[in-house]
Amino acid sequence: AQKVTQAQTEISVVEKEDVTLDCVYETRDTTYYLFWYKQPPSGELVFLIRRNSFDEQNEISGRYSWNFQKSTSSFNFTITASQVVDSAVYFCALSSYNQGGKLIFGQGTELSVKP
Amino acid sequence: DAGITQSPRYKITETGRQVTLMCHQTWSHSYMFWYRQDLGHGLRLIYYSAAADITDKGEVPDGYVVSRSKTENFPLTLESATRSQTSVYFCASSDRTGVSYEQYFGPGTRLTVT
Numbered sequence: 107a108q109k110v111t112q113a114q115t116e117i118s119v120v121e122k123e124d125v126t127l128d129c130v131y132e133t134r135d136t137t138y139y140l141f142w143y144k145q146p147p148s149g150e151l152v153f154l155i156r157r158n159s160f161d162e163q164n165e166i167s168g169r170y171s172w173n174f175q176k177s178t179s180s181f182n183f184t185i186t187a188s189q190v191v192d193s194a195v196y197f198c199a200l201s202s203y204n205q206g207g208k209l210i211f212g213q214g215t216e217l218s219v220k221p
Numbered sequence: 222d223a224g225i226t227q228s229p230r231y232k233i234t235e236t237g238r239q240v241t242l243m244c245h246q247t248w249s250h251s252y253m254f255w256y257r258q259d260l261g262h263g264l265r266l267i268y269y270s271a272a273a274d275i276t277d278k279g280e281v282p283d284g285y286v287v288s289r290s291k292t293e294n295f296p297l298t299l300e301s302a303t304r305s306q307t308s309v310y311f312c313a314s315s316d317r318t319g320v321s322y323e324q325y326f327g328p329g330t331r332l333t334v335t
Binding site: 112141149151197206207208209211212213214 | 252254262263264265266279311315324326327328
């Protein structure tokens, strides 16, 4: 069975702090993709990143970085020097060929960045 | 450039009534999806469609019906609404096979069943 676990339901930080959102996944497939989506208070879902199972290189985009480790089945998301605009619910998701490409979402982590 | 739109954005209905939520995309994406978002559950897949006239069940299909006669439209119908179907519904689309391609989401429909 495929599963995505985001153990942190809520996180609260003060602006400029670094914060890491955890994502642990389960799959028996060897080919799969991992995603992060952001849902700001306005409600829409915004795609942030996609990673395939064969590429464990970490990725950095501005203040955002992602650490993919197959050995621990984790795909963690770090925001450096957080800002109030980063306040949102963040979802990790998994997709694989054997599941017909259907996205399996974690429960989400609500991040609150206080000024 | 509308992208993917949903209507209505908000809907209040009574138990037992039929409700249809509309989804329209302008990208000609092959794949379309319906999710519901509930507190503590994240997003759960209701139905999806790989192309016009091809639909399949997701994780929580009971009580819902879909159709896809045109590539750009993917309506979701609640045949007899129940309170447990109070939720936020998101439509999404994806180009080609959905495995490696990100899904683009509509703005959501907040449905309340009284």
